[in-house]
Amino acid sequence: MAHIEQWIWLSPDRYPKNQTTILSGFFDHGDTYTVAEFKRSYAFDQPVTAAELRFSGDTEFRLSLNGEMIATGPISVGGDFLFNETPRSKHYASELTLHPQSKTLDFFAEVKMAPCGIIEYSRGHGGFMLEGKLTMADGSVRYIVTDESWLARHNRAYYPHMHYDARRDDDAFAPAARVDNIWHCETAPIPVRTEETIHPADGAFSVASGETKTVFCEFDKIYGGFLAADVTAGGEIDVTVECIETDDVIETANLTFVGDGCYRSFQLKSIGACRVTVCNRSAAEASVAVSLVATCFPVLGCTDIHTSDKDLNLVLDVCRHTLQYCRQMIHLDSPKHSEPLACTGDYYIESLMTAMSFGDMRLAEFDVVRTAELLRMHDGRMFHTSYSLIWVMMLWDVYKFTGNKALLEDSLDALYLLLARFETYIGANGLIETPPDFMFVDWIYIDEISMHHPPKALGQTVLCAYYHGALHAAALIYDALGMTADAAYARKKAAAMKKAVNEQLFDAEKGLYFDGLNTPSPEELLYFYMPQNVEKRYYMPHSNILCALFGVADDDTARELVRKVVADKEWGVCQPYFKHWLLEAIYRLGLREELTITVIEDWKAPVKACSKGLVEGFIAPEPTYSFDHSHAWGGTPLYSLPKALLGLEILEPAYKAIRLDPSLLGLESAHIEVPTPQGVIVCDLTEGKEPVITLPEGVTLVK
Secondary structure (H helix, E strand, C coil), X not given: CCCCCCEEECCCCCCCCCCECCCECCCCCCCCCEEEEEEEEEEEEEEEEEEEEEEEEECEEEEEECCEEEEEXXXXXXXXXXXXXXXXXXXXXXXXXXXXXXXXXXXXXXXXXXXCCCCCECCCECEEEEEEEEEECCCCEEEEECCCCCEEEEECCEECCCEEECCCCECCCEECEEECCCCCCEECCCCCCEEEEECCECCEEEECCCCEEEEEEEEEXXXXXXXXXXXXXCCEEEXXXXXXXXXXXXXXXXXXXXXXXXXXXXXXXXXXXXXXXEEECCCCCEEEEEEEEEEECCCCCCCCEEECCHHHHHHHHHHHHHHHHHECCCECCCCCCCCCCCCHHHHHHXXXXXXXXXXXXXXXXXXXHHHHHHHHXXXXXXXXXHHHHHHHHHHHHHHHHHCCHHHHHHHHHHHHHHHHHHHCCECCCCCECCCCCCCCCCCCEECCEECCCCCHHHHHHHHHHHHHHHHHHHHXXXXXXXXXXXXXXXXXXXXXXXXXXXXHCEECCCCEECCCCCCCCCHHHCECCECCCCCCCCCCHHHHHHHHHCCCCCHHHHHHHHHHHHHCCCCCCCCHHHHHHHHHHHHHCCCHHHHHHHHHHHHHHHHHHCCCCCCCCCCCCCCCCXXXXXXXXXXXXXXXXXXXXXCCEEEEHHHCEEECCCCCCCCCEEEEEEEECCEEEEEEEECCCCCEXXXXXXXXXXX
């Protein structure tokens, strides 16, 4: 379909103050918050058998056809914590093909202008666009597009998010206005999200005239989605909904209805329960029903992994459930925080979890592409310095799972920019000395110092180890593209970094890596996320795990380091995120049968304490911090356990050739299914019996 892409908005003559807005949810949107509604009815002389639709909006929209919700959007550009003062380089449209089998098409769109969440980005002007190619029953083709024939109005009942007041006058619909196309959308390579309405226990109830009633409504699990409320009333009624994940109120919706009405939030939330207070000021009994429109990336299938250990199975189930609702239009750290695409450490782990469960890697592929765009826009710079290096590993692994070589080719310029930037951070001593920061390490505090953005003495070794790992991943990428000189150069740089770390950051007497030099950081580099260095020398597990994993340490030393981290619970304190790197080191070093289950045991207690969603951390980084329970960054057992049970090694991308070395790891039995582009690998393990392995056609098992 040729793209027409005609955008419309509220008439500037009628709504002069509802035209422009801020560019990013990182800034205060002031009084620009606007919800516009658009509608258009098309009538034909014969049924429409197929409707190929392409659409987008600024900043957020809901689109219905013939009374049924068909899409939300737009597809996010991703974004970073940095560089939000200018418009993002891209805006995305969605495509959807429907088969209405109807002579009428009634479109209705609700479009919010003003980014509220930090994953929302605007071009600075309100807008909505839809274009369609319609195939009629007789085979003829017709086209539709948003233009002045669409009707528009400002729905004033919605005002700064989670507030709704039906007493505010509804405007009459009038012709929409065409606006200049400042978006020039690329079509996103991912589908629209799916939705399911979830009803909590006790979520529907009645309230007598003049009564104020409070009801606690609990969902069976924690879901990512949009709060919804339906009210039947004879007059004015106030509904206050406190959205709760576990025991803390995340946000409160204040809703006022006059007579019957319905509400649906525009803001994605992570909700496990609601406390609903209703004040019925009408002269008749009213009824209220609260629900959640749970939304996520489409789940096309899910493989089964279960073992003889019921508690371990619960861990896997909770990890999988949480992952599902962190997969939105981008991967999210959690629907509660909804952080931008730049949290690559989270999304890398989620992509690995997806590869072992849902198997649909389209979102991970698109995340790789969008992160490359962030790097391309800003000369290889991202807010989290270590996360930009993790992107290189994510790029390689997503390619390894999918075989999509275009990912490597299309990201090559971004990879060059990133590695060139890191070369400028290397000092005369061969170590990374002058980065913009040493973040991110882990979500813990050491001596009241945040390991989110530590000083050099607590972050240098970690960053050097990530750089070493990224260089080796880059070398593999160059190898896959036949770029032998670039691969050799990357390995040469890695060898130099390894030498510098071992000579200057390894304490031979203790047999441990320490976390960084105590030399001062240049004054011109200091700011909140780059604190001045400290004089104390630290020996934390994080540096030692990464040096073991990425081959900075020789393998014998690496095994002893990993064993020490696992054995010394007091010293080896890490959050679930960093346990992922520990499990990867265990696997690489051939310690999976010895240590895998021991480490994964750490997940059992928190999952038993709350099985509705995955907790963000094992230990609170500070007394006042409240963990969320919708955080998939800690879900590595969903990836690490089946990988360890199978002894899986992918020898050719897309699983075309693999090596397996199955082991029960001390369990009595296990059933493992792994999705691949060729089909599902199935393995049944039972104590005392030979493994039973079924491979799809196209997967070669190499002995």
